[in-house]
Amino acid sequence: MTRIEPEFFLRDDVIKIACELIGCSIHTNINGHKVSALVTETEAYNGVHDKAAHSYDGRFTERTRTMYRPAGIAYVYLCYGIHHLFNVVVGQQGDPKAILLRAIWPLSGMEVMHSRRGKELLEHKIGSGPGTSSEALGIKTSHNGTDLQGDVIWLEERIVQPKENDIIVGPRIGVDHAEEDAELPYRFRLLPSTTKQLLNGALVEDRIHGNP
């Protein structure tokens, strides 16, 4: 499979990139544990003009510093004191845009994911939210700033090709405070049934049992 290059993330249209990431795969190699999963849900955070973004109105703090760094690195922050939320920084350096990974579908490394999550969960429950996705992948705030061209966390090009109608577009979750921007259609997702269809037959078995 082909790794996604920095140019992909360097573009300005964070909304488009968030949509294009659906169907790509995310890979981690952490503490000797290799894991991979399909990206099934993302949210775009559109920089300084987006009231839902940490970087709204140019806010530059110790935490948001990462969003101003070059495209193609990880922005990981702690949410509610418990959850390590993983984002990809996109756009021109200094233009603080990011995409939140909100859900994944496991492809390989099921046992590792199960042990990290503490249970033998069904496939659609392994990474059914941004916090659980990071947990399954082993991503923590210590990975903040990680270059996605390295060998710890990376993304690869689409392994399934969703049709336009396969991707459900709607408002983002948990951003009610963002006034009019709370309703923007910046959330993209595949339903579990659609995901299963796209990953059908032998391919699924291969991936779940660890073949690249």
Add this chain to the structure above:
DNA sequence: CAAACGATTTTCT
């Protein structure tokens, strides 16, 4: 320096 709070998840009623 104190206090409030959050791009969430799980559990309990």
Add this chain to the structure above:
DNA sequence: GAAAATCGTTTGG
């Protein structure tokens, strides 16, 4: 449906 868990970041005095 309500509430707890839990802590770094942010903001205000």
